Amino acid sequence: MAPRDSALRTFVWTWGAPLAVALPLLVAPLVLSDFRLNLLGKFLTYAIVALGLDLIWGYGGMLSLGQGLFFGLGGYAMAMYLKLETSGSRLPDFMSWSGLEALPIFWEPFRSPVVALCAVVLLPMAIASAVGYLVFRSRVQGVYFSLITQGLTLIASILFIGQQAVTGGTNGITNLKTIFGFTRGAAGTQTVLYFVTLFCLGALYLLCRKLTQSRFGRLLVAMRDDENRVRFLGYNPVTLKTLVFALSAGMAGVAGALFVCQVGLISPSSMGVIPSVEMVTWVAVGGRGTLIGAVVGAILVSLGKSALSESYPEVWQLGFGALFAASVMLLPKGVSGFLQRHVAKLSRRRTDGVAGPAGGDEVDPAAGPEAPATTGR
Amino acid sequence: MYTSGLDVEDRPAAGTSRRRALCVAMAALAGAALLSACGKANEEAPAPGTTPAAPASDSASIKVGVLHSLSGTMSISEVAVKDATLLAIEEINKAGGVLGKQLVPVVEDGASDWPTFNEKARKLVQQDAVAVVFGGWTSASRKAMLPSFEELNGLLFYPVQYEGLEQSPNIFYTGAEPSQQIVPAVDYLLEKGKKRIYLLGSDYVFPRTANKIIKAQLASKGGELAGEEYLPLGGTEVSTIISKISAAKPDAIFNTLNGDSNVAFFKQFKDAGYTADKLPVLSVSVAEEEVRGIGADNIAGHLVSWNYYQTTDTPENKKFVDAYKAKYGATRVTDDPIEAGYFGVYLWKMAVEKAKSTEVAKVKEAVKAGGIEYNAPEGLVRLDGKNQHTWKTVRIGAVRKDGLIDEVWSSGKPVQPDPYLSAYPWAKELAAK
């Protein structure tokens, strides 16, 4: 049953899962309606955020509740360019409502698409590097790190809401009609954007994969499991952590920009505390520590949320919240962990020809019993 | 700390069978997820890539969308509007429907989240091919939906008063714009000799724009700005703002706070020793529904400005209030946005019947020709052919001890909508299109 040829086997093992996810995504434009394709494209941007979050949380062990902030920064950088493109020579509409006479100086560079695209990546990375360096240098860890990033997100959204004249306030930046000269909402443009998003997702997936398989990735996991040992081995955890944090922020920024292109608006409600927690749920459901799990998780959760709220608009939160809480309880390693464990058991039984009860004596580090309740207290 | 030993993905030579199994399972999972999405798409939508066919006009029913926040912070206000819209749809169906067809409401939840409003608006227009959508409350939700309706050529009936300075070809506005609510309210205060006015609002677009209008109006009419302060949305810590107000010694407060902040403000304002006689507050986002949450004794005597109150004395209103209470419970109240969410459906019905079609272009054409008038609970309302806003009677009211609102001033007749305030010389600078 299993392929005998070991080269083929290796190929299937290392590429099977990603291809299995990629293929349906590639044919999706042929079968989906415009609306569903647009929705799926939006979910793919979420998958990019999830990849970055998985890198820092699943591999690095640091849960960032600030991904929404970076997502928002990337989104705003892109939206500023698109708004200027749409407005042409006139002042963006929300500025004239707010009584501005001239374009603020820091908006000027965003007339250039190159600057905007660079800012999409570099702005979140710069902020993450600065914050990360300070935070990690003072050895802030675990829950503290999570809550500090949450605090940052809150500050940023308060500031963005408060500075209506330059950021569009609660409304955010809306009504982005064109993108590099094309009509943003047209079906053709949306299909192209879908493929661009898919391409970015694929490329970033490969990048993350390369990273996690490299020495860097191993160090990251080692640091997650025992930071002091890594420190004593002569590595500097501060640099390492800052780097990963910045990387995940940059990915969130890219996702934010792609989100803006597809959805046509960015507002503080996409960068607040609640979206940031939602981003974490994607990785948690998919399974932290497996990159493909993060991608599947983001798509699965978003799909579930849309489907539930469309079917039961009045009470969907009840089901969504319960399902989510249950999945955290019952699938501590997420969907991918669950599959890894149970399907492995099944297939092993089949290949070994053993039909007896499996499980009790199974020694499987990835799916072993939970840590005793007393640790970490 | 999360430290249990996860495998690093795709580490060669480890857990080989597990790895393969993961591949297979992931494939199955992803395939299933996508298939379900496709299945959904296929059953709901016409062939991909084509625009929806003429919306449901040859079947026995017409789909209409209802899009409000049913969860999240805005649901405190929006659920009641959704209820009123559904009531109107039910009444119309009982009376034979529109063009002889029954209306089928498709309800969606905007979840107090602007990108969600955008998504659901697209879903309603593109996927469900509804003839019209009734929905929205905050300006942010309207701004998020607006591009979708314009791109897809959908139709939105927006039922809430707003800051004006907007006129989308795909939106009919059944709530008031500033000249039908804010401008007369400020005039009323000035007439009553309240010259020093303090502007208090939530930190978002409507209050900031409204206050810009008010400042221009005060400057031209001899009023005086006593101060201007904004509270974060949802903020409930108002003691410092009340101290600032005390220090400024205004004659009146013009209040554009939203939602929960109103509750905190009025409760604590009263406890700071202020009554309506001493320092009246005129609110434009507090209606009967909100008064219930604030507590009538905390806000009694203060002023509000709207186009409709539950006490408005018309035969249509009596019927409306009775029907609403019969359907949703005797303790429920009606108010301005609820009423606008209700009569909007009737206005749309009249436009459709005049156009003899639910097609957006024809409906708009029918409105443009004029004469879409309806005897709403608030009195006669008329859709303006030019700017797609609604002619509405302006009413200033005072909150009673029992939580209802008494009219203390009225424009007497429907006021022509003027979203860009073009009739007011002092508003020239604001109205730059």
Added chain:
Amino acid sequence: MNEVLLHAFNGLSLGSILLLISMGLAFSFGLMNVINMAHGEFIMAGAYTTYVVGQHVAPLVGGTEAGLWFLLALPASFLVAGVLGLLLELSMIRFLYGRPLDTLLATWGVGLVLQQAARSLFGASNVQVSSPSWLSGGVALSGGVQLPYKRVFLIALVIACIVAVYTYLHRSAGGRRLRAVMQNREMASCLGVRARRVDAATFALGAGLAGIAGCALTQLGSIGPSLGTNYIVDAFMVVILGGLGRLPGTVVAALVIGVANTLLELSTTASLGKALVFALVIAFLQWRPTGLLALRTR
């Protein structure tokens, strides 16, 4: 002079509100390392309990004016939120000890469920409780300034809660067990303390305190399904500034944030003031990552 007094009072009363909402969190998060995102919903549960008591019990005990019902609502809120907390502990949290980030996620889901449950039970709109007559009005100072009785009451309530918690922790058998388990779980278990029970009791106590906060907050703000979300981040900020595991730290942190917020808001705007305070807290944590008064190393 009055001005200064008023601002000091405002700062103090904001601090006492912050303390009230974060005291429960200091138990679940500070002592047990459980990140309870549903904490805000326990506050909401307390508020709705107060509403129900005000609706149904008040007419039996002298009407809403007399205010006896409000004194009954305080323990009722404590009980309802405490029982909810106990149920949550027994059904979920106990399986997640040692995985604080998983508690964050699971309780976030629970929070959504509780919000929707409240919406289905009590309707989506805000509801209202009237205040007892003895909480209306305030102490008049010269110059038209008035210190509201409600805020005075709140400060008194917070002091009462602190005293009660302190007494429980340091003067009762239950508190002794709690401290023993928190300091050294294995040792305490060896000595016959049933650690599981202590966990459940501690979590329930934290939830109950949130319920009291909810009851008190009905006098100041709104009562609606999303009430809790207004307070949750503030509460976490207070606890991490104070330092995990130290109740005195939480007290100091709440007062510091309350006064700082009031002062900053006076000189800037409400939005900016709040953002500045949070920025200062984060900056402070760079300097002392374990918070104001943390003794434990981790």
